[in-house]
Amino acid sequence: MSQRVPILDLKPQYQVIKAEIKAAIDRVLESGQFILGPEVQQFEAAAADYLGVKHAIGVNSGTDALIISLRALGVEPGDEVITTPFSFFATAESISSVEAKPVFVDIEAASFNLDPAQIRAQITDKTKAILPVHLFGNPAAMAQIQAIAAEYHLKVLEDCAQSFGAVYQGDCIGCQQQCDDGLRSRLTGQRIGAIGDAGAFSFFPTKNLGAYGDAGLITTNDDAVAAMARQLRVHGEKKRYHNEMLGYNSRLDALQAAILGVKLPYIDQWNQQRRQVAETYNRLLEPVPNIVAPTITAGHVFHQYTVRVLGRQRDAVKAYLADHGIGAMIYYPIPQDRLPVYDGQFATCATSEQVASEVLSLPIWPEIDEATQVRVVSTLKDAIAQSQP
Ligand SMILES: *Cc1c(COP(=O)(O)O)cnc(C)c1O
Numbered sequence: 001m002s003q004r005v006p007i008l009d010l011k012p013q014y015q016v017i018k019a020e021i022k023a024a025i026d027r028v029l030e031s032g033q034f035i036l037g038p039e040v041q042q043f044e045a046a047a048a049d050y051l052g053v054k055h056a057i058g059v060n061s062g063t064d065a066l067i068i069s070l071r072a073l074g075v076e077p078g079d080e081v082i083t084t085p086f087s088f089f090a091t092a093e094s095i096s097s098v099e100a101k102p103v104f105v106d107i108e109a110a111s112f113n114l115d116p117a118q119i120r121a122q123i124t125d126k127t128k129a130i131l132p133v134h135l136f137g138n139p140a141a142m143a144q145i146q147a148i149a150a151e152y153h154l155k156v157l158e159d160c161a162q163s164f165g166a167v168y169q170g171d172c173i174g175c176q177q178q179c180d181d182g183l184r185s186r187l188t189g190q191r192i193g194a195i196g197d198a199g200a201f202s203f204f205p206t207k208n209l210g211a212y213g214d215a216g217l218i219t220t221n222d223d224a225v226a227a228m229a230r231q232l233r234v235h236g237e238k239k240r241y242h243n244e245m246l247g248y249n250s251r252l253d254a255l256q257a258a259i260l261g262v263k264l265p266y267i268d269q270w271n272q273q274r275r276q277v278a279e280t281y282n283r284l285l286e287p288v289p290n291i292v293a294p295t296i297t298a299g300h301v302f303h304q305y306t307v308r309v310l311g312r313q314r315d316a317v318k319a320y321l322a323d324h325g326i327g328a329m330i331y332y333p334i335p336q337d338r339l340p341v342y343d344g345q346f347a348t349c350a351t352s353e354q355v356a357s358e359v360l361s362l363p364i365w366p367e368i369d370e371a372t373q374v375r376v377v378s379t380l381k382d383a384i385a386q387s388q389p
Pocket residue numbers: 061062063064087088090091133159161162201202203204214215216
């Protein structure tokens with residue numbers, strides 16, 4: 001019996017960086033400084049430099065990065081924030097947590113990302129910001145989104161939780177929206193998180209750049225937004241014990257910062273390996289019927305490798321894979337706007353609903369070998385043949 005193939009295996013990465021990680025952890029333990037401090041400052045500076053952004057502010061999690069960014073951008077109770085229905089719930093949850101209202105605009109099926117052609121129709125007097133997600137590591141249509149934001153004076157907060165290191169390449173997979181070529185060429189080549197008014201990153205252990213616990217980061221080129229985010233992460237104080245507003249206890253731990261500092265120099269290599277894994281899957285999947293493989297672009301960092309299974313057989317295919325030792329996952333089975341928490345509040349986004357019934361994410365990590373991918377695809381082929389109605 002061959003070994004189970006998990007959806008993600010973090011062990012090969014750890015084997016490579018083990019000695020460096022242990023030295024970094026030891027350095028922090030010896031220093032006695034565990035919250036913020038020099039390790040955090042060093043990582044913030046290295047991350048800002050890598051991402052090509054003026055400020056990087058370490059926080060507790062990606063969710064906190066979203067919440068604090070929304071508040072730092074001036075989103076207030078009653079404001080509307082346009083976002084995608086097709087994401088992890090932290091995206092919409094952050095909007096609702098600051099008592100603003102999420103306004104869900106449907107996705108383009110080909111990219112799984114917010115469809116910029118449908119944004120304008122949802123803008124009202126209360127719209128304050130657009131919150132695109134670079135889902136699965138694929139940059140959203142930023143030129144089109146930035147152009148709309150400029151026209152209507154809206155803020156843009158990028159949810160970069162799944163896309164550390166992704167580069168905007170001006171791609172418009174499936175996008176029908178005309179866009180400004182000047183703006184598009186100016187943004188092309190920039191890393192995501194450096195384009196909007198702010199970016200929110202997660203270093204949850206399974207993300208492309210993962211800590212060994214919860215951690216997150218806010219990026220911005222705006223000095224005032226950065227100052228506000230720094231104040232909000234420490235209970236709303238600029239000066240110790242002079243709290244000026246309700247904030248959060250949301251600091252990046254020195255241990256996590258030191259770990260992330262070890263991993264950061266490897267991220268381009270790991271992302272490149274993920275892209276190669278995606279290319280191999282696309283090649284192997286070409287002859288497989290009823291599977292729509294993702295479009296591979298130069299800036300996509302494949303946090304997930306997600307196909308669409310057509311013909312209403314996704315659930316049967318997933319069950320077959322599980323029975324044969326292949327860990328495939330559904331990200332996400334229910335669009336955010338359909339979750340019980342929002343019971344009946346929102347009109348359906350048809351594409352997002354359709355895609356949620358078709359998506360299947362296959363095992364991917366930088367070091368997965370081709371033989372394992374061949375096994376995943378041949379099992380998938382059997383699953384499709386078995387579950388054909
Ligand atoms: C993981 C994730 C988050 C939340 O990050 P945490 O660090 O788990 O709080 C937000 N948005 C998206 C799209 C995510 O995938």
